[in-house]
Amino acid sequence: MIIKSRICDLLGIKYPIFQGGMAWVSEANLASAVSEAGGLGLISAMNANVDYVAAEIKKCRTMTDKPFGVNIMLMSPFADDIAQLVIDEKVPVVTTGAGMPSKYIGKWLEAGIKVIPVAASVAFALRMQSMGATAVVAEGAESGGHVGEMNTMPLVPQVCDALSIPVLAAGGIADGRGVAAAFMLGADGVQCGTRFLTATECKIHDNYKNKIVAAHDIDTIVTGKKLGHPVRSLKTVFSRKFSQMENNANVPSEEIEKFGTGALRKATQEGDSMGCYMAGEIAGLVNKIQPAKEIIEEMMQDACNLMLKAGDLVIK
Numbered sequence: 001m002i003i004k005s006r007i008c009d010l011l012g013i014k015y016p017i018f019q020g021g022m023a024w025v026s027e028a029n030l031a032s033a034v035s036e037a038g039g040l041g042l043i044s045a046m047n048a049n050v051d052y053v054a055a056e057i058k059k060c061r062t063m064t065d066k067p068f069g070v071n072i073m074l075m076s077p078f079a080d081d082i083a084q085l086v087i088d089e090k091v092p093v094v095t096t097g098a099g100m101p102s103k104y105i106g107k108w109l110e111a112g113i114k115v116i117p118v119a120a121s122v123a124f125a126l127r128m129q130s131m132g133a134t135a136v137v138a139e140g141a142e143s144g145g146h147v148g149e150m151n152t153m154p155l156v157p158q159v160c161d162a163l164s165i166p167v168l169a170a171g172g173i174a175d176g177r178g179v180a181a182a183f184m185l186g187a188d189g190v191q192c193g194t195r196f197l198t199a200t201e202c203k204i205h206d207n208y209k210n211k212i213v214a215a216h217d218i219d220t221i222v223t224g225k226k227l228g229h230p231v232r233s234l235k236t237v238f239s240r241k242f243s244q245m246e247n248n249a250n251v252p253s254e255e256i257e258k259f260g261t262g263a264l265r266k267a268t269q270e271g272d273s274m275g276c277y278m279a280g281e282i283a284g285l286v287n288k289i290q291p292a293k294e295i296i297e298e299m300m301q302d303a304c305n306l307m308l309k310a311g312d313l314v315i316k
Contacts, residue, residue, distance in 0.1 A: 047078070079099075140172060174280075
């Protein structure tokens, strides 16, 4: 059984599942595995330079001939260079975050790239549609990493009602129930991040994967609100210390920023206890390490079964 949606036809993918563009996580190995499995794998450009991203794109193409994309963090000092690189490399899909892609979107569309920005509000999503975006990812605050204000359940249907282009739901989705719920809210697909942290092909440190598997429902925390960039991560020595510092009026913002510098890399690459282990609230539902193909097929099969049974709940 397959759930077929507009996004599948637009992008030439089998399943309406995106793997999120996570810094220090979403590289060629994971992206290619997700694309090979029928979803859309994404390479994160994060703050990396052109040489790094170009190498990942080339590596991904040696591992899959299926569509994949690059996630561009627009606040990156290399954003201009990466924006041109995806054109030169003829990358089929670009997703964006941490900013407005106004200065790039016209050139990307002209080059035939499908542009899918991440939106945390209806107003932003509408702006993206007016600029010609192919689709948007409506991401709720349940997600891991940088988060907005609105939660997934109220955000997704409002974005779906406001837009005519496809909408993908993100934030708090890690199994077939989440996929089915997203479709009931009007979405054309989903984007998942936390679930793919435990993919076999994901190259993060084993400590990171094990922390996700061991997580419970209340094991995440949002820090950074007072600094203007809230981030959801697992509760650790680092995140608790960060929270204490930002809630102490006597600690300067510069000192807090310095404390957090490099924390994500420490988590993903070193498994350091003082790393920032970004994860969504749904981490408590992720309880095993398995190949990306199994993750996708399990989610889609469960979603199909649930949607087929949904009619039994309706009394005519």
